[in-house]
Amino acid sequence: MLCGGRQADPDINEQAIAEGKIDAAVIGRQAIAAPDYANCVVNGKPEEIRTCIGCNQGCIWGYFCTGRVGCAVNPEVGHEAEKIEKAQTLKKVVIVGGGIAGMEAARVARLSGHAVTLYEKSDVLGGNLIPAGAHDFKVEIGGLTDYYRTQMILLDVDVRLNSEATPDILKAADADVVILAAGSVPVMPRSIDGIDKAVSGVDALLGRKPVGDKVIIVGGGLVGCEIAYGYAKEGKDVTVVEALDQILSLGNVPGMNKAMLLDGFAYYGVKIMTGTKLKRVVDSGAVVALPDGTEQTLEADTVILSVGYRPVPSMKEQLADCAARVIEIGDGRQVGNVLTCVRDAYEAVKNL
Ligand SMILES: Cc1cc2nc3c(=O)[nH]c(=O)nc-3n(C[C@H](O)[C@H](O)[C@H](O)COP(=O)(O)OP(=O)(O)OC[C@H]3O[C@@H](n4cnc5c(N)ncnc54)[C@H](O)[C@@H]3O)c2cc1C
Known part of the structure; x- marks a missing residue:
């Protein structure tokens, strides 16, 4: 048996090791997040494995951007000489x-x-x-x-x-x-008429507010696009409204994450409206200003705002x-x- 990558589930591995079924394990990003991964598995302590979140920010993208590998969840990567020492004075x-x-x-x-x-x-x-x-x-x-x-x-x-x-x-x-x-x-701009009819991304994801089948996501940054992808994958009809000329253009979004989301949008039929600004939220959806300045009402059950924190x-x-x-x-x-x-x-x- 050969196992690796994000399929390297510690429970499965532990059982497979015990049964002598593993000949080799190939572990990539998870070994950066938790260099003690193998010991945790062998010692029966999978709960002590620091989970790789597959974000690419520190490792692959960090290397592309800076020439150095880091890790979002393991701050010691690239700083191995600076181990945590016992303090002289306890506080x-x-x-x-x-x-x-x-x-x-x-x-x-x-x-x-x-x-x-x-x-x-x-x-x-x-x-x-x-x-x-x-x-x-x-x-x-x-x-x-x-x-x-x-x-x-x-x-x-x-x-x-x-x-x-x-x-x-x-x-x-x-x-x-x-x-x-x-x-x-979450930022919820009070200056927008009807903003109370909109739902923040956090409230939607935590199930504090219901999310209908036809959804508008206002804000095409990384968080907004991931929310859009998640709901589209669940079968909802999703439109992303973004004021800038492109989605995923702010912040240092890893190229591979961007490609995955754009592929997913094409596959699940997510509609993208760039250069489009939210004007007000109404009972039937959202009124937006198109790039040519004209207004259009987009029908939706739920308007989710993801315009920053x-x-x-x-x-x-x-x-x-x-x-x-x-x-x-x-x-x-x-x-x-x-x-x-x-x-x-x-x-x-x-x-x-
Ligand atoms: C929808 C969403 C998706 C995201 N996706 C990603 C992602 O994929 N990858 C990524 O790297 N980042 C992502 N982020 C960003 C990341 O989650 C945050 O940057 C990070 O979690 C912030 O951590 P924090 O501890 O600073 O603050 P928070 O997570 O906001 O925690 C602050 C805590 O303090 C508590 N608190 C506040 N005031 C008090 C008080 N007076 N007394 C006691 N407790 C108090 C709050 O209840 C809260 O639990 C995402 C964020 C959101 C909202």
């Missing part, structure tokens, strides 16, 4: 936010020996990783979320769910370091007189992606 660290930035910060702080308390206002860890992994073609993101949740338990992080941190709570926490990792929320209001100024050192990381500092959040957290915490 009390309080983290606000249980998204990937907060959990990576907690992981690194615990490996350095610090005491860590993590406040998460919702009832679950993961933050925006949860909607990000909602579609079936992005299940690996769910695997990464599970990896971090397991690390919080194994590393004995004091996780407080349903606990919203406020400046008063943080000042009273007697911490040496406060890490703000409070994340971002903004950091939640920062608590940093309110903590100016806090005795603790205050550090801000992740989307709450600057909206990015898994790669930027993990790297941000790792860099901020490894030498506290």
Whole structure:
């Protein structure tokens, strides 16, 4: 048996190894994300494998763009000489936010020996990783979320769910370091008439709002296009409305991801309207301005907005007189992606 790539399911491998059925395993990107992959499988600890999310951002695209291989989920790739050391002075660290930035910060702080308390206002860890992994073609993101949740338990992080941190709570926490990792929320422009009839991509993906069979996605960036692809794959009739001349034109979208999405759009019949601006949302769908300036009403059951994210209001100024050192990381500092959040957290915490 030869197994490899994203088919290298640890449960299957473990069973196959036990039964002596594997002669060779070929592991690509997953070995970059988790160099200890094989040991985790052989030792029967698949839950400790840091899941490759197949994003290409750090590895293949990183190499194409910079000549260096990195990894979105493994911040040590390309920095192997900078291993996490036990700290000389142990500190009390309080983290606000249980998204990937907060959990990576907690992981690194615990490996350095610090005491860590993590406040998460919702009832679950993961933050925006949860909607990000909602579609079936992005299940690996769910695997990464599970990896971090397991690390919080194994590393004995004091996780407080349903606990919203406020400046008063943080000042009273007697911490040496406060890490703000409070994340971002979808942009929903109030200036657009009828915006309340539209649904944010996050609310749609989390099932907080129903999504009908005929869908308009406003915003043809990477997140909007992935939402469009996911719903088209489910059999929905999908139109992407993008104000710029091209979709997927902002940010450094890996070429192979772009090609996959464009192929998928052609296959599932996703309609793309570029140079087209949302004017208002109405009961029957969306009124848009076409490139020639004329208006058209596009019929739809659901209008989903995916026009970007903004950091939640920062608590940093309110903590100016806090005795603790205050550090801000992740989307709450600057909206990015898994790669930027993990790297941000790792860099901020490894030498506290
Ligand atoms: C739909 C979608 C798809 C995406 N797809 C990808 C992708 O494929 N690849 C990729 O690299 N990136 C993707 N991203 C981006 C990526 O998910 C985010 O950059 C990343 O998850 C942000 O992590 P974070 O920890 O900074 O913030 P968040 O995930 O926003 O987490 C912040 C957490 O803080 C909590 N919180 C806020 N305030 C408080 C408080 N006062 N007290 C306690 N808790 C608080 C929140 O409840 C939340 O859980 C996607 C994002 C979205 C929305």
